[in-house]
Amino acid sequence: MTNRLRISLSASRARLIAGCLSGAIFLPSIAMAESAETQLLSGFKSIHDYSFNQAMQHIETLANENPKYQLAQLMKADFLAIKAGKSRWIQEYRKAYPKKVHSLLEEAKVRWQATGLTHQTESEILGQFVLKSSAQPYLVIVNSEAHRLFLYQQTAGAYHEVANYYVSIGRKGTGKQFKGDLKTPIGVYQIVKQLSDRQLPELYGVAALTLNYPNQWDKQLGRTGSGIWLHGTPRSTYSRPPMASKGCVVLNNPAMADLIDRYRLPPETPVIIASKTEVLPVPSDTAEILQSNNKQQVLSRINEWLREQQEYEVDWSKVGVFHYPGEKDMYYVTFPTHVKGREQMVEQFWKKTTDQNGWQLVLKVQQTSPSQKTQVAYNIASR
Structure with missing residues (x-):
């Protein structure tokens, strides 16, 4: 087989993978805190560059190191099917498990899109919400449309981004109004306290940070419900689909461990939960x-x-x-x-x-x- 033919086949395979994982592709522009996410984004970049073998290497490594990472396992299976010349298996699997595959493809899509958030845009997000830094050492901003949690640390009287993570939100989106509506609230909240692994059912993963929803403004407007937290995932899976919680903001367990063990977010840390329309750059x-x-x-x-x-x-x-x-x-x-x-x-x-x-x-x-x-x-x- 000639080198030209090999390159052509690799490009065709990468295009097929990109088609299977439909959505816009953006190149990474920020350092990711987790090695697993770094592998995932490196795999996406290789797909973008039509580098089939390199993409497959990244995804295989990711899947092998994280056997419960369902998105990685799906992508690995797609690569192996294409390599074996059995690309029809991909569509057959999607037809057999449409709901499960759809949720995983939605996760892939938002992961791709999140890599398009440049440092400048992140600064604009912070600038639109913070008029003046508080006494608290940390600030959390959740961009619910991008499914990202941004963590800022205060240095010399100003906040600077130190980490950001993929998150899952409520099944019905945002704008919580009443108990049981399966929505994540929009507003400014505070961390109340930390709950450890031994205090929690398995659903909440390794830890949780409770929030004061409903705050007094929510109560003024008649909003009901409670128990809205930042928390981890069950150990049976690595991450959850973009819209899968009952209203909480859900991180994977390595990210949740970061918030608890590495950054030690204290009570009264402000948590701003916003929608995409409120984090767009200033237009003029x-x-x-x-x-x-x-x-x-x-x-x-x-x-x-x-x-x-x-x-x-x-x-x-x-x-x-x-x-x-x-x-x-x-x-x-x-x-x-x-x-x-x-x-x-x-x-x-x-x-x-x-x-x-x-x-x-x-x-x-x-x-x-x-x-x-x-x-x-x-x-x-x-x-």
């Missing part, structure tokens, strides 16, 4: 100027209010101000303070008004410690 220079002016107006009004009130002393350097996703012209403010010798966390919700002040405090929440939210966090069955 004019819009950017307006956004900058709006930001300064918000910060000035909040700072002024804090200086005028007599209820407690506030260190402005520890005040966090975040755009609240899912709500027009609303901001979430959080800061620590001391009242009668006891440390308390204060959460505020500010909205734009038509009066001369421009911005108004519409809701305030005060608690002595994160443990006050534990009752909500332990309600596993509610969702």
